[in-house]
Amino acid sequence: MVEGPAPNGNAAPADALPKVVVQNLRIRYGNHVALRGLDLSVRRNEILGIIGPAGSGKTSFLRALNRMDEFIPGMEVEGRITFDGRDIRRVRNVYALRSRIGVVFPLPVGLPLTVYENVALAPRLRGVRKASELDVIVERCLRRAALWEEVKDRLRSLGSLLSGGQQQRLTIARALSQEPDLLLLDEFSIAVDPVTTMRIEDVLKELKNEMSIVLVTNLVQQARRLADRTAFFLTGEHVETSDTARIFSGIVKDPRTHDYIEGRFG
Amino acid sequence: MNQALDRSRDFDHRGRAWYLDRAVTVFVFIGGTSAILFIGGIFVFIAREGLGFVFSEFDAGEFFGSIAWRPTSVLDATYGALALIVGTASITGLAMVVSIPFSLAAAIFIGEFARGRVRELLKVLVELLAAIPSVVWGFIGFSIMNSLIIDIFEVPIGLNVLNAGVILGLMAAPIMTTIAEDALKAVPDGYREAAEALGATRWQVIRKVVIPAAKNGLVAAVLLGVGRGFGETMVVLMASGHSINIPDSVFDSVRALTATIAAELGETAVGSDHFRALFTLGILLFLVTFAINLTADTIMRGIRRKGQRANP
Numbered sequence: 059m060v061e062g063p064a065p066n067g068n069a070a071p072a073d074a075l076p077k078v079v080v081q082n083l084r085i086r087y088g089n090h091v092a093l094r095g096l097d098l099s100v101r102r103n104e105i106l107g108i109i110g111p112a113g114s115g116k117t118s119f120l121r122a123l124n125r126m127d128e129f130i131p132g133m134e135v136e137g138r139i140t141f142d143g144r145d146i147r148r149v150r151n152v153y154a155l156r157s158r159i160g161v162v163f164p165l166p167v168g169l170p171l172t173v174y175e176n177v178a179l180a181p182r183l184r185g186v187r188k189a190s191e192l193d194v195i196v197e198r199c200l201r202r203a204a205l206w207e208e209v210k211d212r213l214r215s216l217g218s219l220l221s222g223g224q225q226q227r228l229t230i231a232r233a234l235s236q237e238p239d240l241l242l243l244d245e246f247s248i249a250v251d252p253v254t255t256m257r258i259e260d261v262l263k264e265l266k267n268e269m270s271i272v273l274v275t276n277l278v279q280q281a282r283r284l285a286d287r288t289a290f291f292l293t294g295e296h297v298e299t300s301d302t303a304r305i306f307s308g309i310v311k312d313p314r315t316h317d318y319i320e321g322r323f324g
Numbered sequence: 325m326n327q328a329l330d331r332s333r334d335f336d337h338r339g340r341a342w343y344l345d346r347a348v349t350v351f352v353f354i355g356g357t358s359a360i361l362f363i364g365g366i367f368v369f370i371a372r373e374g375l376g377f378v379f380s381e382f383d384a385g386e387f388f389g390s391i392a393w394r395p396t397s398v399l400d401a402t403y404g405a406l407a408l409i410v411g412t413a414s415i416t417g418l419a420m421v422v423s424i425p426f427s428l429a430a431a432i433f434i435g436e437f438a439r440g441r442v443r444e445l446l447k448v449l450v451e452l453l454a455a456i457p458s459v460v461w462g463f464i465g466f467s468i469m470n471s472l473i474i475d476i477f478e479v480p481i482g483l484n485v486l487n488a489g490v491i492l493g494l495m496a497a498p499i500m501t502t503i504a505e506d507a508l509k510a511v512p513d514g515y516r517e518a519a520e521a522l523g524a525t526r527w528q529v530i531r532k533v534v535i536p537a538a539k540n541g542l543v544a545a546v547l548l549g550v551g552r553g554f555g556e557t558m559v560v561l562m563a564s565g566h567s568i569n570i571p572d573s574v575f576d577s578v579r580a581l582t583a584t585i586a587a588e589l590g591e592t593a594v595g596s597d598h599f600r601a602l603f604t605l606g607i608l609l610f611l612v613t614f615a616i617n618l619t620a621d622t623i624m625r626g627i628r629r630k631g632q633r634a635n636p
Binding site: 124126129131153154155156157158159160161163165167169170171179180182183184229232233236 | 439440512514515516517518519520521522523524525528532533536537
């Protein structure tokens with residue numbers, strides 16, 4: 059659908075292009091500027107970590123990527139974002155775009171449905187009707203989110219009755235049920251215990267083989283463990299993006315980056 | 325040392341604040357518990373007048389099975405309430421057919437689609453609509469709807485089930501809209517966001533997530549609307565035609581339980597069989613509306629309890 063050569067006639071195969079290209083992205087909420095002039099790309103099969111203190115524009119950036127800004131009154135987005143070479147402002151079916159982008163929110167949002175229905179919702183929305191097919195999808199997604207063993211006997215109980223860590227893995231399973239090729243995680247470990255956090259991090263390392271992942275985190279060490287490249291945002295400014303290994307070995311373009319990862323502020 | 329001694333003397337001194345606190349406690353207690361007193365009092369009052377009839381002249385077969393409501397006949401007074409029950413039921417039924425889709429659509433628009441000023445304006449307007457006195461609605465039915473129905477459907481009389489049902493439906497819709505909108509608003513925004521992130525369309529979000537989550541509140545809204553319609557008097561008195569009849573179609577005139585009480589009570593001798601028969605109608609109304617409200621309340625309570633469980 060969205061695959062294929064870029065509309066400008068560029069003959070480069072889609073695989074060679076970055077997954078997402080962001081050019082001069084500016085986000086405002088009324089008079090408050092959340093992000094000014096961001097240029098950034100998300101490569102295929104990478105985990106891009108985004109670090110920065112609260113209020114640096116990380117979440118606003120994620121919202122813009124799947125056009126969730128449309129539901130936030132007063133949020134204005136300018137600039138250009140392409141997904142597989144397509145300008146996301148110009149797609150005619152925004153729902154089809156969103157269905158290829160999985161989102162995991164800071165606090166797990168278990169929809170008021172059973173465990174099974176939480177994961178089966180996205181397949182149902184795209185028209186999967188057969189119970190046997192849904193069963194397969196639900197089991198596969200729960201397994202990949204490292205949750206299957208814990209919930210296989212209570213698929214029919216409410217998702218909101220699971221523990222916090224289980225619920226967060228349920229939302230990851232739900233995001234996977236969309237068969238996304240881009241996964242956005244917004245401080246997923248904020249309400250999750252350390253053991254579950256490590257399990258989810260292992261899951262993400264596996265998923266990287268199949269999709270691009272943008273990981274917004276306020277834990278600098280989490281970016282260090284997971285991210286291939288790390289971007290540093292500070293009060294709406296994109297300070298720099300570089301290979302994670304370089305940044306954490308002290309090779310930075312801007313001293314503020316070094317100060318932040320060393321814990322001198324933020 | 326001395327100072328501490330002085331202050332502990334205050335332990336037995338009741339000042340203004342203490343008495344004010346006590347007075348307020350008593351006042352709010354009376355206010356709060358008076359509801360029980362009134363409900364009990366009303367029931368005793370209706371029952372005292374009505375039950376006398378139930379245990380003497382009352383003939384259940386006639387009351388529920390006959391359409392002959394002839395309370396003023398000198399030789400052969402009969403009290404068949406069937407036509408009145410059917411009249412009330414048919415008007416209320418039609419009113420719900422009108423108001424349920426209308427008010428649910430309005431609630432979904434206000435709650436899910438309208439934004440900012442439009443939303444605030446609509447909410448105020450709906451609440452204004454709910455405040456229109458029923459006699460005004462009755463007047464609209466009597467004058468405007470009446471001639472509209474005669475013109476459009478070419479029937480001799482426009483005061484009938486259709487007229488009363490539509491007017492009553494429009495009248496019940498604002499209150500149902502308000503309650504239904506509250507139920508939709510109680511659904512956390514996180515649910516909508518999560519479903520939208522999955523690629524659901526606006527309608528899919530509403531259909532698959534918001535409505536199931538708000539289901540109990542929506543059912544309660546409908547039930548309260550039914551209760552409202554069932555007990556409404558002025559509209560059905562003015563717009564229904566007020567003639568005893570089992571309707572064959574919506575173009576037949578009918579008479580409602582409430583309208584019968586309102587129209588006849590002033591002309592009866594206190595304590596007469598007719599007077600007490602009207603109170604029996606009152607008992608019936610009281611029981612039905614009580615049951616409806618109790619059901620609605622139980623459902624609403626269920627929501628609250630579930631809400632508490634979700635956020636321990």
